[in-house]
Amino acid sequence: MIRLEPRAAAPAWLVLAAPLGALAAALLLATALLAAIGIAPGPALRLMVEGALGSPFALAETATRATPLLLTGLAAAIAFRARFWNIGGEGQLYLGALAAVAVGAGAIEGPPWLLVPLVLATGAAAGALGALLPALGKVGAGADEVVTTLLLNFVIALFVQMMLEGPMKDPMGLGWPQSPPLLDEASLPRLVERQRLHAGLLLGLGLALLLQLVVSRSVWGLGVRAVGHNPRAAAYAGLPVGRTTVLVAMLSGALAGLAGAGEVAGLKGYLTADLSPGYGYAGIVVAMLAGLSPLAVIPAAFLVAAVFVGADTMGRTLGISSYFADLVVALALLFVLVGGLSLRYRLRFGRAAA
Amino acid sequence: MSEAFEILFQASFWVAAIRIATPLLFGTLGALLGERAGVLNLGIEGIFVAGAMTGWLAVYLGAPLWWGVAVAAASGAILGLLHAVLTVTLALSQHVAGLGITLLATAGSHFAYRLAFPTLTQPPRIEPFAPVGWAWLEAVPLLGPVLAQQTPLTFLAIGTALLLAFVLARTPLGLAIRALGDDPAAVESQGLSVAGLRFGCVVVGSALMAVGGAFLTMSAFNAFFFGMVSGRGWICIALTVFASWRPLKALAGALLFGAFDAWQLRLQTLAGGLVPSQVFLMVPYLLSIVALLLAARRADYPRALMKPWRRGER
DSSP states (O other), X not given: OEEEEEOSSOOHHHHHHHHHHHHHHHHHHHHHHHHHTTOOHXXXXXXXXXXXXXXXXXXXXXXXXXXXXXXXXXXXXXXXXXXXXXXXXXXXXXXXXHHHHXXXXXXXXXXXXXXXXXXXXXXXXXXXXXXXXXXXXXXXXOOOHHHHHHHHHHHHHHHXXXXXXXXXXXXXXXXXXXXXXXXXXXXXXXXXXXXXOBTHHXXXXXXXXXXXXXXXXXXXXXXXXXXXXXXXXXXXXXXXXXXXXXXXXXXXXXXXXXXXXXXXXXXXXXXXXXXXXXXXXXXXXXXXXXTTOHHHHHHHHHHHHHHHHHHHHHHHHHTOOTHHHHHHHHHHHHHHHHHTHHHHEEEEESOOOO | OHHHHHGGGOHHHHHHHHHHHHHHHHHHHHHHHHHHTTOOOTTHHHHHHHHHHHHHHHHHTTOOHHHHHHHHHHHHHHHHHHHHIIIIISOOOHHHHHHHHHHHHHHHHHHHHHHHSSSOSSOOOOOOOOOOOOHHHHTSSTHHHHHHTSXXXXXXXXXXXXXXXXXXXXXXXXXXXXXXXXXXXXXXXXTOOHHHHHHHHHHHHHHHHHHHHHHIIIIIOSSOOTTOSTTHHHHHXXXXXXXXXXXXXXXXXXXXXXXXXXXXXXXXXXXXTSSOHHHHHHHHHHHHHHHHHHHHHHOOOOTTTTOOOOTTOO
């Protein structure tokens, strides 16, 4: 007889193996699907790996794609720790990007040491504001934040469109709905010459380390976990549950807003309505793969970025649509959810000890 | 200004309102059935996409319209089965499992569409459901002409609402389903299977959601577009709370919502360029948020919603 037995702590190797196994299983299942439609899985997988990791250019591209995922991954990880289900990362990202353009595209002039931090801070503040309403709705009225953050994503997308077709349309943009470009002084420096990799990556890495310290070493970080784990016990212990939830939500929104500001200031230079191919939603997968640990968000973001970049390359060569990457990422989320069971339970063979 | 209110007395306005309400009614009924049994299904947005894609594709490939509806329902049922395995059998987070299913169903539908039509930019069309146009219905004063302009799926949605209201309120099965969401232990003590009943509710509910999606491609429009569901699933989740998990209130809520949406669409043409169109397009989402904020405080959530059940555990 096989039974599930709860375990107190999972061994370290399993904590590492469970998400990797989940991603591997997702890739395997997705390539099996390719085989079913007549595409040899071996060469397809090799194209994916080469496309994501096979050359310095490919590595730089993967790191570039990992940059926003690091920040949206951190945004989801910190919120989910407090059981604040912020699914609004996509909208908050766009708010951050919009704010970055509003400040950095000529409204204020100054040297880079002033403009760059200003652009990033405004982006973060805009993202935080985007998460404030759902947080207040949850704390004040008990409105499910999943639904409010998801619905706000659509409102924000329309708002961005409106701004890009109206007040923030670039008069030199040949009629395209795009914002004017950021000033050079407001842009993030490139890390490698002639590559798209920019300083946003360092920002993301630094914030991951900082947040790891906060959640594991600070009183506030432990309080976040307590609020998520059992709000009633946390309130009984004297923790300000409502205030912690609102602060966590705003921190989460700020991280997603930074992702948007970083994409504009580091990569694109201006804002269009298709700035993000779903980085906000992919951030949720990154956070789950990382087991909601800020430090583990770093490898998780790189892995998910590698899937996107690799699938792009494979898709172009074999004529497969880029939705293949979305499929792998969605499967990875479901597998990591199931794989998480192995951390909480173990399989026991034989009879139960009475 | 009076023009803005004259709209409310045009038959064409109410035809549009009911048309907009139909997919929302299917989705809300599906969501409330699952939630009444204790399972939140955030797969709804993806299930809408899957239903819209598969139902339309089946008809495009030559199936009769009603077979297309059946195919859509089956695709929803399969996704519901997956959600039930994850949340009921494995007792995993209903939030994350549902989002995973939305991502999976959306990506899968888009991938399948691109596989079937790699290069087409103009979406292929089908011959959609036609308005019923029954003469006896047209003869009914006031409501008759408005209802006769609807397609059969609208009548299916209204019929489902009535049936579900009856089953939940008046039958032993309904009693068991209501108990599932409030006190599963009581259901278990009656010798019924909590897991089995929850499976049933989630699977049937997901099939209803998928038919809501199919309405979009087979009745409201005649083709499949990327992004055509655009949050309708999430609106249904808000409407479920607004309707306090009651099928007849869901019917009223969906109609109210449809009326508001149809009204803003008409105001949009009336405002003719004075106000950016996006402001009007935001209305349905803002309306849902407001409805949720208003309803949430006094909402009587099923007590066992999102609480997994394990036999012998408390």
